[in-house]
Amino acid sequence: MVKELNDLKKLLCPPGEGVFTVHTAKERRLELQEKIYQTSSDKKIRTLWEKSLKTIPNTSLAVIGIPSDNGGGIQRGANWGPLSVRLAMLTEGAPEFLDLGDIRVIPHLLHDKYLKSDIISECRKALYGSNKTLLPVSPLSIAERSIQILHKIKKGLKIFAIGGDHSVSYALVKAFIEAKKKEKVKIGFLHFDAHTDLMQKRLGIDLCFGSWTYHIMKLLPTPAHIVQVGIRSSGKPKSYWEKTLGVKQWWAKDVQKLGIEAITEKTINHFKKLKVTELYISFDIDALDEKFAAATGTPEPDGLKPYECVTMIRAVASHFKITGADLVEVAPFVLPPNSNIQDQKQSVATAAIIARVLLEAMND
Ligand SMILES: [Mn+2]
Numbered sequence: 597m598v599k600e601l602n603d604l605k606k607l608l609c610p611p612g613e614g615v616f617t618v619h620t621a622k623e624r625r626l627e628l629q630e631k632i633y634q635t636s637s638d639k640k641i642r643t644l645w646e647k648s649l650k651t652i653p654n655t656s657l658a659v660i661g662i663p664s665d666n667g668g669g670i671q672r673g674a675n676w677g678p679l680s681v682r683l684a685m686l687t688e689g690a691p692e693f694l695d696l697g698d699i700r701v702i703p704h705l706l707h708d709k710y711l712k713s714d715i716i717s718e719c720r721k722a723l724y725g726s727n728k729t730l731l732p733v734s735p736l737s738i739a740e741r742s743i744q745i746l747h748k749i750k751k752g753l754k755i756f757a758i759g760g761d762h763s764v765s766y767a768l769v770k771a772f773i774e775a776k777k778k779e780k781v782k783i784g785f786l787h788f789d790a791h792t793d794l795m796q797k798r799l800g801i802d803l804c805f806g807s808w809t810y811h812i813m814k815l816l817p818t819p820a821h822i823v824q825v826g827i828r829s830s831g832k833p834k835s836y837w838e839k840t841l842g843v844k845q846w847w848a849k850d851v852q853k854l855g856i857e858a859i860t861e862k863t864i865n866h867f868k869k870l871k872v873t874e875l876y877i878s879f880d881i882d883a884l885d886e887k888f889a890a891a892t893g894t895p896e897p898d899g900l901k902p903y904e905c906v907t908m909i910r911a912v913a914s915h916f917k918i919t920g921a922d923l924v925e926v927a928p929f930v931l932p933p934n935s936n937i938q939d940q941k942q943s944v945a946t947a948a949i950i951a952r953v954l955l956e957a958m959n960d
Pocket of ligand 1: 762880
């Protein structure tokens with residue numbers, strides 16, 4: 597465990613430090629860190645954070661920030677999601693959890709497989725002080741390795757991640773699926789989103805905000821293990837995705853027509869037929885109507901209402917264990933046309949409610 601813990605201390609950093617700042621915007625992370633650690637001394641913060649990592653073996657619920665938006669592509673800014681959602685969660689409240697901090701992010705990188713060895717070598721020197729290490733350097737690669745190590749230190753650890761653009765869920769869910777295979781647990785995947793994220797590639801890139809679910813689908817026993825809720829902005833109709841790929845979808849208009857209770861019941865029955873016992877929930881904030889989630893990369897009208905999502909999350913949690921979850925695409929400083937600063941604040945406050953509800957569902 598000593599090696600695993602030492603690797604984590606390199607791959608991760610205290611909460612708020614994943615967005616690398618030297619001077620400009622440093623005050624943003626200090627606002628959070630002073631509240632968590634009651635000090636603004638970088639050295640003291642680091643010591644207290646490292647000490648907290650030692651408690652992982654005695655922890656059941658943990659939070660991690662993945663402040664990378666390099667997999668996004670319309671309007672970025674979700675790199676500030678982990679910091680702002682955590683700040684709002686301090687007001688909103690949540691069950692007790694261990695804050696693992698953020699993964700370290702070089703904002704110009706996405707996944708190590710896209711890099712040449714000489715670049716990896718330079719980035720290892722920058723992040724870890726040596727190119728002799730075998731540790732990964734890109735956000736998705738670091739996220740995946742970190743989740744693998746965490747499951748190794750504590751089998752069954754329930755991890756709630758805050759993104760980041762939606763590509764980060766590829767790394768998180770991939771590592772989750774691997775861990776659950778080892779535990780011999782049958783899992784289902786519940787995905788709240790305005791978009792299907794089921795493209796095979798986008799501009800030739802296979803791992804990004806619009807394609808990550810397609811590649812997760814390949815890691816699940818069948819595509820039917822994916823249930824998507826809130827879809828309303830897609831180049832293809834529902835029948836295409838359901839018939840060609842075999843995923844299960846509830847579009848936002850289905851929720852409006854049938855009601856969230858009926859949709860939830862059908863979803864529970866669907867997962868039960870598949871003999872699923874545990875769920876991973878990935879929540880893209882744009883599943884919510886743009887009235888509640890303006891501060892995101894791709895806000896969409898005619899979306900879900902917060903109470904509908906809360907109802908569904910609580911109901912599925914009473915039938916299945918929620919053992920992994922993420923909340924992504926909160927871009928706190930993004931302000932779309934026809935929205936104002938109040939909309940921005942409301943987006944983050946609503947995200948904190950969803951975060952609390954997901955953490956409560958995992959804590960049960
Ligand atoms: Mn998405």
